[in-house]
Amino acid sequence: MSTFAVVLGVAFVAGTLVFTDTLGRSFTALFASTVGDVVVSPVKADAEEVVAGTPGQGASAPRPSTLPVSLVAKLAKVDGAARADGNVLATSVIVFDKENKPLGTLGAPSLAGNWTGAPAGHGLTGLEIVTGREPRGPGEIVLDAITTTRSGHTIGGDVNVVVGDEVVTTTLVGVADFAEGGSFSGATWVGFETKAAQKLFLPEPDTFHTAWVTAEPGVSQAELRDAVAKVLPEGYEARTGDDVADESASGLLRGISFLTTFLLIFAGISLVVGAFLIVNTFSILVAQRSKELALFRALGASRRQVSASVLLEALVVGIAGSTLGIGLGIVMAMVIRALFGTFGLDLSGQPLVFAPRTFVVAYVVGILVTMTAAGLPARRTTKIAPVQAMRDDVAMPETSLRNRFAGGLVLVALGGLSLWHGLGDDVANAVWYVGGGILAILLGVAAAAPVLCQPFLLAARWFFAELLGTVGHLAGQNSLRNPRRTTATASALMIGLALATTMAIVGDSAKASVDRALAENFRGDYVASNVSGQSFPATVAQEMRKVEGVRDVAALRFAWGQVVLDGEPTPQGFTAAPPGALQGLVGLQRVVGRTTDLRPGEAVLGETYARERGVRVGGRLRSLINSRRVTLKVVGIFADTPVVPFPVVTSPKTFERLKLGDRDNFLIIDVESPSAIVEYRLSQVVAELPTVILQDQSEFAAEQREPIDQMVLMIFALLGLALFIAVLGIVNTLALSIIERTREIGLLRAIGLNRSQLRRMITVESVVIALLGAGLGIGLGVGFGIALMKSLRDEGLEVIAVPWDSSASSGRSPSWSGSWPRCCPPDGPPGSTCCRRSRPREAVGGVTLSHSPDAEGVGVLDCGAWDRPSRQRASSSTSSCASTCASSSRARPRAPRPRRSASWSASSASPG
Numbered sequence: 081m082s083t084f085a086v087v088l089g090v091a092f093v094a095g096t097l098v099f100t101d102t103l104g105r106s107f108t109a110l111f112a113s114t115v116g117d118v119v120v121s122p123v124k125a126d127a128e129e130v131v132a133g134t135p136g137q138g139a140s141a142p143r144p145s146t147l148p149v150s151l152v153a154k155l156a157k158v159d160g161a162a163r164a165d166g167n168v169l170a171t172s173v174i175v176f177d178k179e180n181k182p183l184g185t186l187g188a189p190s191l192a193g194n195w196t197g198a199p200a201g202h203g204l205t206g207l208e209i210v211t212g213r214e215p216r217g218p219g220e221i222v223l224d225a226i227t228t229t230r231s232g233h234t235i236g237g238d239v240n241v242v243v244g245d246e247v248v249t250t251t252l253v254g255v256a257d258f259a260e261g262g263s264f265s266g267a268t269w270v271g272f273e274t275k276a277a278q279k280l281f282l283p284e285p286d287t288f289h290t291a292w293v294t295a296e297p298g299v300s301q302a303e304l305r306d307a308v309a310k311v312l313p314e315g316y317e318a319r320t321g322d323d324v325a326d327e328s329a330s331g332l333l334r335g336i337s338f339l340t341t342f343l344l345i346f347a348g349i350s351l352v353v354g355a356f357l358i359v360n361t362f363s364i365l366v367a368q369r370s371k372e373l374a375l376f377r378a379l380g381a382s383r384r385q386v387s388a389s390v391l392l393e394a395l396v397v398g399i400a401g402s403t404l405g406i407g408l409g410i411v412m413a414m415v416i417r418a419l420f421g422t423f424g425l426d427l428s429g430q431p432l433v434f435a436p437r438t439f440v441v442a443y444v445v446g447i448l449v450t451m452t453a454a455g456l457p458a459r460r461t462t463k464i465a466p467v468q469a470m471r472d473d474v475a476m477p478e479t480s481l482r483n484r485f486a487g488g489l490v491l492v493a494l495g496g497l498s499l500w501h502g503l504g505d506d507v508a509n510a511v512w513y514v515g516g517g518i519l520a521i522l523l524g525v526a527a528a529a530p531v532l533c534q535p536f537l538l539a540a541r542w543f544f545a546e547l548l549g550t551v552g553h554l555a556g557q558n559s560l561r562n563p564r565r566t567t568a569t570a571s572a573l574m575i576g577l578a579l580a581t582t583m584a585i586v587g588d589s590a591k592a593s594v595d596r597a598l599a600e601n602f603r604g605d606y607v608a609s610n611v612s613g614q615s616f617p618a619t620v621a622q623e624m625r626k627v628e629g630v631r632d633v634a635a636l637r638f639a640w641g642q643v644v645l646d647g648e649p650t651p652q653g654f655t656a657a658p659p660g661a662l663q664g665l666v667g668l669q670r671v672v673g674r675t676t677d678l679r680p681g682e683a684v685l686g687e688t689y690a691r692e693r694g695v696r697v698g699g700r701l702r703s704l705i706n707s708r709r710v711t712l713k714v715v716g717i718f719a720d721t722p723v724v725p726f727p728v729v730t731s732p733k734t735f736e737r738l739k740l741g742d743r744d745n746f747l748i749i750d751v752e753s754p755s756a757i758v759e760y761r762l763s764q765v766v767a768e769l770p771t772v773i774l775q776d777q778s779e780f781a782a783e784q785r786e787p788i789d790q791m792v793l794m795i796f797a798l799l800g801l802a803l804f805i806a807v808l809g810i811v812n813t814l815a816l817s818i819i820e821r822t823r824e825i826g827l828l829r830a831i832g833l834n835r836s837q838l839r840r841m842i843t844v845e846s847v848v849i850a851l852l853g854a855g856l857g858i859g860l861g862v863g864f865g866i867a868l869m870k871s872l873r874d875e876g877l878e879v880i881a882v883p884w885d886s887s888a889s890s891g892r893s894p895s896w897s898g899s900w901p902r903c904c905p906p907d908g909p910p911g912s913t914c915c916r917r918s919r920p921r922e923a924v925g926g927v928t929l930s931h932s933p934d935a936e937g938v939g940v941l942d943c944g945a946w947d948r949p950s951r952q953r954a955s956s957s958t959s960s961c962a963s964t965c966a967s968s969s970r971a972r973p974r975a976p977r978p979r980r981s982a983s984w985s986a987s988s989a990s991p992g
Contacts, residue, residue: 083397083400083401086358086398086400086401086405086449086450087405087408088408089354089405089805090408090409090442091405091409091411091412092346092347092409092412092801093344093351093441093442093445094405094406094409094412094439094441095408095409095410095411095412095415096340096344096347096413097340097409097435097441098409098432098433098434098438099343100340100343101435101438102417102432103339105430108329109258110258111324111328112200112321113200113204113207113258114200114206114207114325115200115292115324115325116165116198116200116201116292116293117201117202117293117304117320118293118301118305118308118320118321119291119293119320119321119324120151120290120292120293120312120316121291121317122145122146122147122315122316122317122707145289145707146282146289147166147287147289147290147291148286149166149286149288151291151316152164152165152291155293155308156293158304158307160295160296160299160303160304160307161293161294161296161307161308162296163294164291164294165198165291165292166194166196166274166288166290166291167193167288167289167290167291167292168193168278168281168288168289169191169192169289169290170193171189172190173190173191173192173242173268174242174611174612174771175223175227175240175241175270176239176241176247177230177231177232177233178233180240182771190268190270191264191267192243192271192272194271194273194274194276195222195256195271195272195274196274196292198292198294200321201322202301202321205258206258207224207257207271208257209222209256210255211235211254211255212235213254214253214254214271214273215254215271215273215276218275218276219250219276220251220253220272220273221239221241221250221252221253221270222252222255222256223254223269223271224255224257224264224268224269225256226264227268228252228255233252234252235254235255236251236252238251239251241270242771244280245616247770256269256271293318301321302320305320343416346795346798346801346802349575350801350805351445353575353576353802353805354453354572355452356453356568356806356809357805357806357808357809357812358394358449358450359453359454359568360565360569360809360812360813361813361816362390362394362453362454362458363457363460363564363565364565364813364820365816366390366457366458366461373461383461383462384462386462387459387462390457390458391451391455394450394451394454394458395447395450397450398447398448398451399446399447401446402443405442405446406438406439409442410432413432419794481531481563481564484527484530484531484564485527485528485530485531485532487527487528488523488524488525488527488528488529489524492520492521492525492528494524495516495518495519495520495523495524496517497517498516499514499517499518499521503867503868503870503871522578525571525856526567526568526575529567529568529570529571529856530563530566530567531563533563533566533567533856534563537560537566537848537852538560540556540559540848541556541557541559543556544844548844551833551837551841554828555840556844558817558821558841559845559848559849565813566848566849566852570849570850570852570856571856572810573803573806573807573853573854573857574852574853574854574860575802575857576799576802576803576805576806577803577853577854577858578856579799579802579861579864580796580799581857581858581861582864582865583792583795584865585861585862585865585866585868585869585881585883586792586868586869587792589865589869589879589881590788592881593878593879594722594781594785594788595879596878596879597720597722597723598723598777598781602667602721602723602777603667603748603750604665604748604749605750605754605776605777606749606754606759606762606775606776607747607748608747608749608766608774609747609772610772610773612771614745614771615637615638615743615744615745616743616744616769616771617743618635618742620765620769621633621635624765627758627761627762627765628761629751629755629757629761630749630752630758631751632661632664632665632749632750633748633749633750634657634661634664635657635658635661635744636657636724636744636745636746637657637732637743637744637745638653638656638725638726638746639656639705639740640652640653640654640705641703641704641705642703642704642705643701643703644704645694645701649704652703652726652728653725653726654705654728654729655725655726655729656729656730656734656735658731659676659677659678661748662675662676662678662684662729666723666748667721667723668718668719668721669719669721670717670718671718671719672697673697673715674716675718678729678730678734679733680733681710681711681730682713682715682730682734683701683714683715683734684714684716684729684730685714685716685717686718686719686721686724686729687718688727690714697714697717698713698714699713699714700712700714706738708738708739712728712730712734722784723748725746754776762774818842825838865882866880866882
């Protein structure tokens with residue numbers, strides 16, 4: 081069992097390192113294969129240029145955003161250039177699979193471009209056609225290999241692709257893959273013929289986004305870059321492919337480093353839990369061999385030799401466990417890869433990478449943990465006197481419980497101070513203080529548990545004695561006999577459950593905070609958005625305003641750009657909202673300044689964003705949006721809300737000055753009385769836009785909670801290994817203790833204890849250990865969870881929710897102001913709009929709803945004469961039967977829409 085615990089812990093470490101090395105290799109190979117020897121592109125503004133903008137001057141003149149075809153032809157004639165190829169780049173080109181379901185909406189981007197066949201830098205092949213041929217006309221495409229497999233398409237088949245707002249039917253003529261390794265890591269890629277790509281993705285047909293210049297043999301990237309730079313007009317720059325690849329990969333590699341740390345934390349938790357199992361195992365083994373060890377001492381073995389024999393045994397266990405753990409780590413890497421694949425990070429096309437450091441770290445960790453855990457039992461063997469070999473029963477010397485209790489309290493105090501300091505404001509490396517504090521508290525409680533848990537063990541003995549008689553008394557007495565062993569076994573379970581409880585509280589509180597924020601701020605009845613997070617025509621909002629029963633529609637627009645603070649440019653999303661909607665449908669709560677009547681060049685900031693960046697009312701944000709410099713004057717600060725995804729909010733007039741186009745990203749719709757009829761009419765407005773979906777309040781709230789649920793579920797899955805090791809510890813400890821008590825058990829059987837009673841006694845012992853571990857773990861987890869949530873109150877997580885039962889931990893429905901009940905009385909007054917959902921035809925305010933399937937099996941709505949129901953908005957306290965049932969009969973007549981993934985919620989959508 082000790083070896084197995086080491087195997088599992090080392091497997092987690094090795095699997096994490098293999099997975100992150102594979103992820104890193106995938107991205108480095110991808111970037112190396114997607115740049116030429118020299119990359120020419122329009123110059124991007126740096127921090128100094130953004131800061132140089134004059135406050136109040138408005139948007140600056142734009143830089144060129146494309147390259148003319150004539151420039152690409154000129155680059156091909158530069159000395160040292162073998163060829164030059166223009167590139168067209170696009171995102172959010174959604175591919176539909178063979179079942180007409182969208183791919184690429186799970187968080188990974190949807191990429192597109194033109195097929196050139198140009199080699200990558202340093203002569204690498206890059207993307208190549210592995211099946212079929214390159215596209216030669218406007219209706220032909222190539223797909224990357226993984227997308228082709230996922231979609232089920234075959235060469236020659238039709239593929240529906242969403243480009244902008246239109247569905248384009250194309251023919252798949254080829255499949256492309258990376259010859260030098262690498263993959264798109266879950267992203268989809270579509271290759272078009274160059275003329276077709278220019279027509280689809282560029283404002284002017286004879287232009288490109290970037291150009292690759294391929295070097296002749298013997299010409300370095302730096303030499304070619306210098307030659308190219310001499311012929312470039314103003315506004316363009318040339319960079320080596322290596323520099324572009326390094327810059328592109330650096331941010332992702334930093335993210336991979338964080339991911340490595342994140343996974344290794346859980347591997348460390350498993351190792352700590354496993355260490356308790358190892359300590360228990362060696363303690364019992366040493367106790368069982370105490371007479372043998374005393375005999376060694378009597379025969380002349382020194383204390384160091386006796387201790388070394390135990391440590392040598394631990395070394396063998398560590399080496400064996402590490403070796404097996406590395407093998408299991410390969411399987412663990414595959415499991416982690418599959419787990420992250422469900423979140424859109426698909427590495428199935430990338431072979432696993434086995435770096436030498438993986439083996440070194442795995443052996444060092446496995447041996448070190450085993451030797452350290454076995455050190456305490458080995459130290460006890462040095463206190464065995466040679467004369468004890470003549471005794472029938474040798475008791476292992478134990479340290480005083482008083483000293484152990486005092487040491488545990490000191491650890492708890494130090495851990496509490498570290499946790500308190502880490503949860504404070506403006507603390508550098510706060511995560512280390514928090515993590516170290518939690519670990520110290522857990523270890524301190526484990527050390528002090530033999531004394532702290534005496535009342536619990538006494539109560540358990542009394543309870544089971546009353547419940548089961550002598551068998552229960554014996555089981556309770558066995559738990560009390562060696563409180564160190566009992567609490568050490570329970571402590572392994574305590575650690576896993578404490579962290580699981582903490583995450584359950586954090587997740588449930590986060591969802592409750594989102595629900596409260598939506599209930600307090602969101603005043604609409606429906607929302608409309610794009611499943612890929614991109615924009616859609618402003619005519620959608622205009623048509624929805626014309627729908628009968630619609631009071632108002634607030635259109636939000638998003639844009640990405642940069643903000644320079646303290647001389648450092650940082651990526652930042654911007655939101656534009658109509659002036660009347662900020663305190664209307666959007667429901668911004670003013671903290672200071674004003675949040676209404678925003679003029680061009682003015683902005684309001686989210687409370688957390690303003691505090692963290694030290695920006696106050698009257699301050700200015702020097703920004704770069706759509707390649708144009710603009711200085712925004714801060715006129716107000718609002719309370720954080722999930723309705724506004726980006727905390728810098730300005731006016732639509734500002735976006736118009738920045739030439740961002742007349743397109744919306746998110747609509748909030750307010751209706752007079754929510755009903756199936758109104759929802760159907762709204763859905764018809766977006767019926768021709770396959771990626772635009774309509775959601776009601778509860779669906780939108782569930783979408784905001786879904787990423788939290790996924791994250792908590794993933795953490796539970798990672799903590800599952802630690803809990804599994806803890807359960808193994810209970811099994812192992814009880815199994816070894818039975819071997820240790822063979823004579824005692826035989827005596828009990830001799831005086832009349834039957835086998836059934838013996839099994840019941842052992843079962844009760846395991847129950848006592850499990851209850852002790854669960855009680856300690858849940859108690860500490862509740863404390864940790866509440867402390868963490870209190871420290872996050874300033875981040876908008878103001879609700880502390882402890883899921884005491886299963887219903888509390890499941891997703892809640894928010895308490896909407898203006899929401900409607902889901903049911904109505906089975907019978908209502910004559911003429912009411914009450915209906916019964918079980919009937920095939922439902923009457924809603926005079927409208928007959930016939931759910932008859934069409935040729936495709938989709939329900940069709942047949943509307944007769946409509947007597948409009950009450951205009952009064954229903955509430956939970958005052959609602960008429962008419963308003964209640966008008967909303968409860970919410971039939972879904974429209975065709976199935978692509979469902980937005982948790983990764984593409986309104987709070988994380990990429991602006992178009």
